[in-house]
Amino acid sequence: MRLYNYSDLSSTDIQKLVQRNVDPANEIRTIVEEVIDNVQQHGDRALYDYAKQFDKVELGNLYLDKADLEELAESVSAEQKAALETAYNNIYKFHRAQVKTEDKVETMPGVTCWRELRPIEKVGLYIPGGTAVLPSTFLMLGIPARIAGCHEIVVCSPPQKNGKVNAFIAYVALLLGIDKIYLAGGSQAIAAMAYGTESITKVDKIFGPGNQFVTKAKTIIQSTTTTAIDMPAGPSEVLVIADETATPAYIAADLLAQAEHGIDSQSVLVCTSAKIAQEALAEVEKQLPTLPRAEIAKLAIDNSYIVVTSTLEKAMDFSNQYAPEHLILATERWKEIVPFIINAGSVFLGNLTPESVGDYASGTNHTLPTSSYARAYSGVSVDSFVKKITFQHITREGIQNIGPSVEILAELEGLHAHRNAVSIRTNNN
Ligand SMILES: NC(=O)c1ccc[n+]([C@@H]2O[C@H](COP(=O)([O-])OP(=O)(O)OC[C@H]3O[C@@H](n4cnc5c(N)ncnc54)[C@H](O)[C@@H]3O)[C@@H](O)[C@H]2O)c1
Ligand SMILES: N[C@H](CO)Cc1c[nH]c[nH+]1
Numbered sequence: 001m002r003l004y005n006y007s008d009l010s011s012t013d014i015q016k017l018v019q020r021n022v023d024p025a026n027e028i029r030t031i032v033e034e035v036i037d038n039v040q041q042h043g044d045r046a047l048y049d050y051a052k053q054f055d056k057v058e059l060g061n062l063y064l065d066k067a068d069l070e071e072l073a074e075s076v077s078a079e080q081k082a083a084l085e086t087a088y089n090n091i092y093k094f095h096r097a098q099v100k101t102e103d104k105v106e107t108m109p110g111v112t113c114w115r116e117l118r119p120i121e122k123v124g125l126y127i128p129g130g131t132a133v134l135p136s137t138f139l140m141l142g143i144p145a146r147i148a149g150c151h152e153i154v155v156c157s158p159p160q161k162n163g164k165v166n167a168f169i170a171y172v173a174l175l176l177g178i179d180k181i182y183l184a185g186g187s188q189a190i191a192a193m194a195y196g197t198e199s200i201t202k203v204d205k206i207f208g209p210g211n212q213f214v215t216k217a218k219t220i221i222q223s224t225t226t227t228a229i230d231m232p233a234g235p236s237e238v239l240v241i242a243d244e245t246a247t248p249a250y251i252a253a254d255l256l257a258q259a260e261h262g263i264d265s266q267s268v269l270v271c272t273s274a275k276i277a278q279e280a281l282a283e284v285e286k287q288l289p290t291l292p293r294a295e296i297a298k299l300a301i302d303n304s305y306i307v308v309t310s311t312l313e314k315a316m317d318f319s320n321q322y323a324p325e326h327l328i329l330a331t332e333r334w335k336e337i338v339p340f341i342i343n344a345g346s347v348f349l350g351n352l353t354p355e356s357v358g359d360y361a362s363g364t365n366h367t368l369p370t371s372s373y374a375r376a377y378s379g380v381s382v383d384s385f386v387k388k389i390t391f392q393h394i395t396r397e398g399i400q401n402i403g404p405s406v407e408i409l410a411e412l413e414g415l416h417a418h419r420n421a422v423s424i425r426t427n428n429n
């Protein structure tokens with residue numbers, strides 16, 4: 001990890017530091033465009049071919065049905081089931097509380113406006129399964145989709161070496177009442193859900209994180225089809241703000257937790273104490289070799305850095321410019337700096353709140369904007385799975401009250417038919 005002193009950095013240096021390495025030479029885009037084109041032209045056939053090429057699996061069938069899922073789920077132990085159910089219950093509780101009925105508003109006597117929720121009818125969930133299979137992501141997407149009441153839920157996940165999904169994905173499908181999983185991964189899965197194939201329904205919106213191929217495909221299809229996306233949720237990242245009250249071993253563990261996701265993950269430490277920064281770095285070097293995924297984490301850590309600032313306020317300023325997917329405040333003074341957070345996907349407060357709890361089971365969603373998209377996007381929630389439709393109702397009194405203003409506004413825009421639609425009701429034509 002490179003180490004910088006904030007006071008030595010110019011604003012151009014900071015701009016460079018906070019920039020993510022998102023396909024500068026368009027190499028990923030070129031590959032993904034070809035994949036999307038192929039799926040559009042050849043449908044299911046392309047999915048079988050890509051499973052062979054990218055996942056090294058010769059598929060017998062493109063999907064697993066309920067019986068397959070039940071059989072696979074048999075190997076999940078009672079202890080593992082209980083942990084998945086704890087996560088399910090907490091995620092369910094937190095997301096269920098997001099469903100609120102809004103009040104009707106009478107903007108003028110006789111003019112009433114309100115919003116009602118309607119579920120998005122057909123949604124596609126992408127569950128990553130390249131370097132690690134993520135049943136937790138299935139919970140994070142499936143639970144809000146179920147709470148919202150989406151009618152059709154299409155699920156795609158890359159086939160594993162046995163030509164199936166793993167037992168935990170199968171068990172989560174059963175918990176969610178989902179009885180089909182398509183064995184498609186990467187950009188080909190995104191293309192299939194955006195364009196539709198012989199087997200896979202074209203959906204209205206695609207959800208889910210993934211590697212750079214998945215994320216690039218999502219950003220492409222949102223401009224070439226009528227299918228929307230949740231957000232660009234690419235390689236995981238974390239920014240830890242720490243001071244002299246932080247514990248170096250905890251900081252290192254949190255940095256490594258995101259680094260082990262993939263070689264393109266990034267972990268950043270912004271610290272007001274040079275001593276704690278050095279100790280955290282030493283801890284990273286100590287803990288890293290003990291990890292089974294040390295090779296992956298090492299490459300991500302090599303692509304990560306530390307910034308030493310003089311104050312927590314300056315640290316927060318850097319963080320707001322970085323706009324991290326995850327922000328950890330490793331300080332006992334976290335309450336003082338929370339009001340200054342402007343850009344972050346999900347925030348972890350104090351020295352005893354590891355980011356991993358949000359990844360799995362505290363209740364918050366772990367599908368979050370990366371690559372500085374936290375400047376404008378929120379993470380997945382029940383809101384992501386619904387439309388909020390506005391309604392209005394005008395009474396006889398209401399049309400008399402609002403009519404004259406609308407007539408003048410229509411007039412000043414030169415739109416006489418608009419004016420007439422009011423006048424005809426107020427006998428003012
Ligand atoms: N932002 C979030 O909310 C969030 C949440 C969970 C995971 N993640 C991220 O999701 C990612 C998961 O990545 P993953 O790779 O493990 O799984 P993945 O399922 O996203 O990708 C695997 C697929 O990528 C495709 N692929 C691999 N190499 C390719 C190549 N050379 N050309 C074309 N396609 C290729 C294959 O089809 C493969 O099935 C990680 O980067 C992780 O950090 C992000
Ligand atoms: N940290 C990931 C989001 O960036 C989510 C995850 C799933 N499993 C473990 N972690």
Ligand SMILES: [Zn+2]
Pocket residue numbers: 236257258261359
């Ligand atoms: Zn994680």
